[in-house]
Amino acid sequence: MGFAGLAVGAAMAGLRPICEFMTFNFSMQAIDQVVNSAGKTLYMSAGSVHVPVVFRGPNGASAGVAAQHSQCFAAWYGHCPGLKVLSPWNSLDSKGLLKAAIRDDDPVVFLENELMYGVPFDMPEEAQSPDFLLPIGKAHVERTGQHITVVAHSRVVGFCLEAATALAKEGIDCEVINLRSIRPLDMATVEQSVMKTNHLITVEGGWPLFGVGAEICASIMEGPAFDYLDAPATRVTGVDIPMPYARNLEEISGPQVKDIIMAARRMLTGREESRATA
Amino acid sequence: MFLPGRPLARRALRLLRNLGARSFADFASEATFDIKPCLLHGLESAPPISASMSREDGLLYYKQMQTIRRMELKADQLYKQKVIRGFCHLYDGQEACGVGIENAIKPTDHLITAYRVHGIAYMRGIPVKSILSELTGRQGGCAKGKGGSMHMYGQNFYGGNGIVGAQVPLGAGVAFAQKYQGFDSLCVAMYGDGAANQGQIFEAFNMSYLWSLPCLFVCENNQYGMGTAVERASANIDYYQRGDYIPGIKVDGMDVLCVREATKFAADYIRSGKGPMLMELETYRYHGHSMSDPGISYRTREEIKEVRSKSDPISLLRDRLVGSGLSSVEELKEIDVEVRREIEEASQFATSDPEPPLSDLTTHIYQTGLNSRIRGITPWQQLAAA
Numbered sequence: 001m002g003f004a005g006l007a008v009g010a011a012m013a014g015l016r017p018i019c020e021f022m023t024f025n026f027s028m029q030a031i032d033q034v035v036n037s038a039g040k041t042l043y044m045s046a047g048s049v050h051v052p053v054v055f056r057g058p059n060g061a062s063a064g065v066a067a068q069h070s071q072c073f074a075a076w077y078g079h080c081p082g083l084k085v086l087s088p089w090n091s092l093d094s095k096g097l098l099k100a101a102i103r104d105d106d107p108v109v110f111l112e113n114e115l116m117y118g119v120p121f122d123m124p125e126e127a128q129s130p131d132f133l134l135p136i137g138k139a140h141v142e143r144t145g146q147h148i149t150v151v152a153h154s155r156v157v158g159f160c161l162e163a164a165t166a167l168a169k170e171g172i173d174c175e176v177i178n179l180r181s182i183r184p185l186d187m188a189t190v191e192q193s194v195m196k197t198n199h200l201i202t203v204e205g206g207w208p209l210f211g212v213g214a215e216i217c218a219s220i221m222e223g224p225a226f227d228y229l230d231a232p233a234t235r236v237t238g239v240d241i242p243m244p245y246a247r248n249l250e251e252i253s254g255p256q257v258k259d260i261i262m263a264a265r266r267m268l269t270g271r272e273e274s275r276a277t278a
Numbered sequence: 279m280f281l282p283g284r285p286l287a288r289r290a291l292r293l294l295r296n297l298g299a300r301s302f303a304d305f306a307s308e309a310t311f312d313i314k315p316c317l318l319h320g321l322e323s324a325p326p327i328s329a330s331m332s333r334e335d336g337l338l339y340y341k342q343m344q345t346i347r348r349m350e351l352k353a354d355q356l357y358k359q360k361v362i363r364g365f366c367h368l369y370d371g372q373e374a375c376g377v378g379i380e381n382a383i384k385p386t387d388h389l390i391t392a393y394r395v396h397g398i399a400y401m402r403g404i405p406v407k408s409i410l411s412e413l414t415g416r417q418g419g420c421a422k423g424k425g426g427s428m429h430m431y432g433q434n435f436y437g438g439n440g441i442v443g444a445q446v447p448l449g450a451g452v453a454f455a456q457k458y459q460g461f462d463s464l465c466v467a468m469y470g471d472g473a474a475n476q477g478q479i480f481e482a483f484n485m486s487y488l489w490s491l492p493c494l495f496v497c498e499n500n501q502y503g504m505g506t507a508v509e510r511a512s513a514n515i516d517y518y519q520r521g522d523y524i525p526g527i528k529v530d531g532m533d534v535l536c537v538r539e540a541t542k543f544a545a546d547y548i549r550s551g552k553g554p555m556l557m558e559l560e561t562y563r564y565h566g567h568s569m570s571d572p573g574i575s576y577r578t579r580e581e582i583k584e585v586r587s588k589s590d591p592i593s594l595l596r597d598r599l600v601g602s603g604l605s606s607v608e609e610l611k612e613i614d615v616e617v618r619r620e621i622e623e624a625s626q627f628a629t630s631d632p633e634p635p636l637s638d639l640t641t642h643i644y645q646t647g648l649n650s651r652i653r654g655i656t657p658w659q660q661l662a663a664a
Binding site: 001002003004005006007008009010011012013014015017032033036037041042043044045046047048049050052081082084104105106136137184222223 | 388390421422423424425429431432436437438439440441444446447448449450451452453454455456458459465477478480481482484485638641642643644645646648652657
């Protein structure tokens with residue numbers, strides 16, 4: 001509460017602070033400063049007080065850190081007008097989106113992932129520039145496909161790509177969308193994809209109720225893509241429980257590659273098992 | 279809207295010069311008054327025990343306090359007429375605090391407070407007209423009607439904050455920004471006795487002391503946190519000592535000169551780079567916590583009457599001005615009339631100005647605008663953001 005408020009005050013007074021939460025679980029104590037002091041002030045002041053602050057830190061499940069240190073806050077912060085909420089997956093996202101967040105004049109919640117910090121990715125030439133930016137509010141199609149749209153954010157984007165590779169062997173061609181931005185949410189990219197593939201799965205590490213996937217499915221129902229669905233949209237999420245510690249329980253608490261494969265296969269073929277193993 | 283300098287002071291001085299010109303020779307130009315010594319915590323030196331006041335300043339303080347008083351009473355009236363809705367926390371009784379502080383700091387200093395903000399907003403340069411029309415939710419309000427009673431902002435003035443205590447770390451952050459940029463300015467971070475037990479205030483104390491931030495923490499102790507008397511709320515009611523390692527002073531918050539001298543003392547200390555200070559202003563509010571609180575279920579009418587007759591900040595100043603020959607009863611009455619007229623004019627504006635246009639619903643969500651639409655009440659209402 002103290003240092004989050006201090007960062008917001010410094011932003012109001014002309015600096016561009018970056019406030020780091022060791023994990024976003026601790027931001028729950030400071031959430032009033034993020035939502036009320038940072039998020040709403042531009043509106044309440046009718047545009048006269050700007051808050052160019054970035055809140056960053058690891059979000060969601062890690063490994064063996066148990067219930068109080070594993071919560072995903074994408075839905076909590078994504079719910080609130082006035083904030084921008086970003087969720088990078090790879091190194092390109094992390095660099096481009098963080099720079100964009102810092103240069104942005106609005107309060108940005110930057111949800112990183114601890115287990116991704118150590119994962120290397122190739123960076124193209126243009127991404128080496130100190131001015132490399134990615135647009136806030138735009139999703140990115142990581143893999144194009146014809147049969148099913150798989151939408152995800154953060155670490156599980158990698159799982160979706162792995163699942164797509166496996167599914168390709170069964171003749172199922174996935175289009176994988178990396179949201180990158182939770183708020184604003186790029187529904188236009190998702191809708192465009194669904195109108196092509198006619199099938200939708202959302203994948204997230206967070207809890208199912210009132211989550212990112214819930215929002216995407218509701219939006220699809222309300223938008224032009226609904227008439228293109230050949231099956232109800234499905235959410236693949238973390239289990240609706242506090243995170244357990246024991247490794248065997250933790251392993252089945254969140255979406256794995258096999259869960260994504262099974263969901264896509266079931267949606268398109270009616271079968272949970274691959275033809276090859278049936 | 280946020281004018282440089284002190285426009286209210288300039289207007290007041292013009293008025294005073296006009297008044298003064300008629301009988302200038304009859305009045306003293308300056309006088310010195312004994313003021314109550316402050317209680318000290320962690321300090322070797324103290325604010326002075328006497329204060330001098332020029333005729334000009336005296337009339338200025340009088341007009342400022344009277345303006346706040348009448349503005350708040352007008353807000354009371356408008357609230358009862360249901361022209362003002364929602365929250366309305368009034369400052370009458372506490373005028374010496376706001377007026378004393380502002381007259382001891384510079385316009386380039388920064389200030390943040392909680393929700394009992396109307397009087398402070400006025401002192402920070404927001405015209406009465408803009409304050410009242412913000413309360414009535416009109417487009418002429420200082421936040422164009424989008425903020426309301428608790429969310430008024432101005433030049434070097436950060437509100438107006440609704441969540442108890444949240445403004446204190448914000449104030450420490452503003453102070454941080456001054457030091458970071460090498461400025462000479464400080465931030466006054468105000469809170470009440472009710473907020474004084476908030477954890478985040480102690481977090482702000484800690485960081486301010488560790489990093490020597492130019493922050494003046496001010497506890498306006500008006501004896502009651504909503505309906506809870508200080509003795510029932512706090513294990514330690516010596517709020518000026520609660521900063522522990524932060525030096526503190528306890529000040530008579532009903533005496534504008536006491537507040538002014540103490541604030542000057544604190545500001546000098548802070549500007550010399552010695553770090554933060556805590557100032558407790560012992561004051562009183564005549565109204566309840568807000569307009570929803572009659573204010574007599576947890577204190578007696580006799581108590582309120584007694585404060586009014588013995589310690590009213592405006593009466594105190596009036597007695598000093600007349601007693602020392604700086605002014606006269608008649609001259610002060612003329613200022614009263616002028617203030618009443620000004621408030622009435624502002625009130626007329628506040629009740630006749632139109633409400634904000636419907637398109638303002640979706641403005642000022644983001645500073646760096648995006649092309650995305652804002653979802654309305656139903657999916658068929660996709661509103662344009664601006």
